[in-house]
Amino acid sequence: MSDSTYYLTTPIYYVNDAPHxxxxxxxxxxxxxxxxxxxxxxxxxxxxxxxxHGQKVMRTAEANGVAPQEWADRLVESAWLPVLKTIDxxxxxxxxxxxxxxxxxxxxxxxxxxxxxxxxxxxxEGPYCVGCEEFKLPGDLADGTGEFEGxxxxxxxxxxxxxxxxxxWFFRLSAYADKLLAHYEAxxxxxxxxxxxxxxxxxxxxxxxxxxxxxxxxxxxxxxxxDTDQVVYVWFDALLNYATAVGxxxxxxxPGAERFAEIWPASVHLVGKDILRFHAVIWPAxxxxxxxxxxxxxxxxxxLLVGGEKMSKSKLTGIAPSQIVDHFGSDAFRYYFLRAIQxxxxxxxxxxxxxxxxxxxxxNGLGNLASRAPAMVxxxxxxxxxxxxxxxxxxxxxxxxLTSAASTADEAILxxxxxxxxxxxxxxxxxxxxxxTEQEPWVLAKDEANAERLSTVxxxxxxxxxxxxxxxxxxxxxxxxxxxxxxxADVALGPIDQQNVTDVARWGQLPAGTPxxxxxxxxxxxxxxxx
Numbered sequence: 100m101s102d103s104t105y106y107l108t109t110p111i112y113y114v115n116d117a118p119h120x121x122x123x124x125x126x127x128x129x130x131x132x133x134x135x136x137x138x139x140x141x142x143x144x145x146x147x148x149x150x151x152h153g154q155k156v157m158r159t160a161e162a163n164g165v166a167p168q169e170w171a172d173r174l175v176e177s178a179w180l181p182v183l184k185t186i187d188x189x190x191x192x193x194x195x196x197x198x199x200x201x202x203x204x205x206x207x208x209x210x211x212x213x214x215x216x217x218x219x220x221x222x223x224e225g226p227y228c229v230g231c232e233e234f235k236l237p238g239d240l241a242d243g244t245g246e247f248e249g250x251x252x253x254x255x256x257x258x259x260x261x262x263x264x265x266x267x268w269f270f271r272l273s274a275y276a277d278k279l280l281a282h283y284e285a286x287x288x289x290x291x292x293x294x295x296x297x298x299x300x301x302x303x304x305x306x307x308x309x310x311x312x313x314x315x316x317x318x319x320x321x322x323x324x325x326d327t328d329q330v331v332y333v334w335f336d337a338l339l340n341y342a343t344a345v346g347x348x349x350x351x352x353x354p355g356a357e358r359f360a361e362i363w364p365a366s367v368h369l370v371g372k373d374i375l376r377f378h379a380v381i382w383p384a385x386x387x388x389x390x391x392x393x394x395x396x397x398x399x400x401x402x403l404l405v406g407g408e409k410m411s412k413s414k415l416t417g418i419a420p421s422q423i424v425d426h427f428g429s430d431a432f433r434y435y436f437l438r439a440i441q442x443x444x445x446x447x448x449x450x451x452x453x454x455x456x457x458x459x460x461x462x463n464g465l466g467n468l469a470s471r472a473p474a475m476v477x478x479x480x481x482x483x484x485x486x487x488x489x490x491x492x493x494x495x496x497x498x499x500x501l502t503s504a505a506s507t508a509d510e511a512i513l514x515x516x517x518x519x520x521x522x523x524x525x526x527x528x529x530x531x532x533x534x535x536t537e538q539e540p541w542v543l544a545k546d547e548a549n550a551e552r553l554s555t556v557x558x559x560x561x562x563x564x565x566x567x568x569x570x571x572x573x574x575x576x577x578x579x580x581x582x583x584x585x586x587x588a589d590v591a592l593g594p595i596d597q598q599n600v601t602d603v604a605r606w607g608q609l610p611a612g613t614p615x616x617x618x619x620x621x622x623x624x625x626x627x628x629x630x
Contacts, residue, residue, distance in 0.1 A: 125370075209312075235253065489555070
C-alpha cells in the first residue's frame with residue numbers, strides 16, 4: 100500500500116439547471132474508480148461539487164426571479180446533492196464555489212500571483228460564449244445555421260457568441276506554452292486518452308494568448324481582492340476548487356496545510372472532452388505560476404449522445420438519472436454506462452440497449468447464478484456450505500479463470516478502462532455459469548454416491564460467487580452487498596467493502612460450514628419493476 104492518497108475529482112457542475120445523466124456518468128465513473136482503489140487498501144479522497152458563479156448562473160437566476168445565491172442553494176439542495184444518493188456515489192467531499200473556504204483561498208491565490216508579476220491589467224475585446232463561460236478565438240467558432248445563419252456560433256451550444264469589450268486583469272498564460280509542452284512530452288500519461296493528449300499538444304504548439312481572468316460588466320462572482328469593482332473570471336475561480344477543497348494556501352502547521360500536503364497533487368481530474376483545454380492548459384499553467392505540483396493526469400471522457408446530439412438541457416436532450424434508476428435500479432445504471440461505452444469515447448444512450456443488457460447480463464447472467472446457488476445449497480445441503488472434495492480439471496479451470504479475470508479487471512480499472520474491466524468480470528460469470536451447466540449438480544444430487552462430488556461443485560459455485568461479489572462491488576454496491584449477505588460472507592469474512600480486490604483470486608476464502616441463505620432477487624425482471 101502506498102502512503103500517497105489517490106485523489107480523484109469530477110468537474111464541478113454548473114448550477115444553471117438540474118443534473119442529467121451526462122453529469123451522473125462522470126460522477127459514477129469517479130465513484131467506481133475510487134471504490135476500487137479503496138478495495139486495494141489505498142488511501143482515497145473523492146471530490147465533486149458545484150460551480151455557482153458566472154454570467155450563465157446569474158442569468159438563469161434572473162430568469163427565475165431569484166437572486167443567484169438563492170438559486171444556487173435551491174438547486175444544490177433539491178437536485179445536485181440528491182443525485183449523489185440516486186447513483187450511490189460515495190464522495191468524501193462536496194465543494195461549492197460560494198463557500199468561504201473556497202472564495203477566501205481563491206482571493207489569496209490570486210493576490211499571490213499578482214505579487215509575483217503573473218497578473219497585469221489590460222483591455223479585452225472579442226467573442227464570448229456565456230454557455231461555455233469561455234473567451235473564444237475566431238477559429239473556435241462555427242457558421243450558424245437555421246435561425247442563426249450568417250452569424251458565428253459556439254460549436255458546442257449552437258448559439259451566437261457575444262462580443263465583450265472590457266478592461267480586465269490578465270494572467271500571463273502565453274509564458275507557459277513551452278513549459279507545458281515540455282511537461283507533456285516528459286509525462287505522456289498526464290493527459291488521456293491518447294486523442295486528448297494529441298489535441299492538447301497540438302493546441303500548445305500554436306502558442307498561447309494571455310487570459311482575461313476578471314469581468315467588470317456583472318457582479319456575480321468572487322471579488323478581485325485589489326479591485327473589487329471586478330469579479331474573478333468563473334473558470335479561473337472554478338479550476339481552483341480542486342486545490343481549495345483540500346487546503347490550498349493555508350498557513351503552514353494548520354490542518355488545511357497538512358491536508359494539502361497529504362492529498363495534493365490530484366491523481367486524476369475526470370473531465371468532459373469539451374472542457375479539456377481548461378484543465379490541461381489553463382489549470383496547469385496556473386499551478387506552474389504558483390510553483391505548485393501539477394495533477395498527475397487529466398482524463399477527458401466522451402459525450403453521452405441522445406439522438407446523435409450531446410446531452411443538453413438547453414436542447415431538451417437531457418435525461419434525469421432518476422428516470423433510469425427508477426426503472427432499472429442504481430446498480431444497473433452504474434453497470435450499463437461503464438459497460439456499454441468505452442470511457443474516453445462518445446457513446447449513445449439507448450433505452451432498448453440498456454434493457455437488453457440488463458436482461459442478458461444481469462438478470463439472466465449474474466442474477467440467475469446468484470439465485471441458483473443458495474437454492475441448491477438449501478435443497479441439497481440444508482443451507483450449509485459443504486466441504487469440497489478434491490478438485491478436478493473442471494474446478495482448476497474455474498480457479499484459473501478467476502485469476503485471469505481478477506488480474507485483467509484490476510489492470511483495466513486502474514487505467515480507467517471500465518468497459519474491459521467489467522468485461523473481464525463478466526467473462527468469469529460466464530465461466531461459472533458454464534461450469535454449472537456442465538456439472539449438473541441437480542443430476543449429481545440424485546445419487547448418494549455423488550455426495551462428495553456434489554459438495555465440491557456447490558462449494559466451487561459459492562466460492563466463485565464470493566469472488567464475483569468482491570470484483571463487482573465497486574460497480575454495483577447494493578446488489579453485491581445483498582449477495583455477500585446471502586453467502587454468509589459478511590459474518591465469515593467481514594464487510595464486503597473491506598475485501599481486497601488484489602487478493603480476490605486466492606481460492607478457498609469462504610469457509611465450509613457457512614450458512615447460505617436465499618435472499619431477494621438481485622435483478623428482477625423488468626416487467627416486475629416497470630411503471
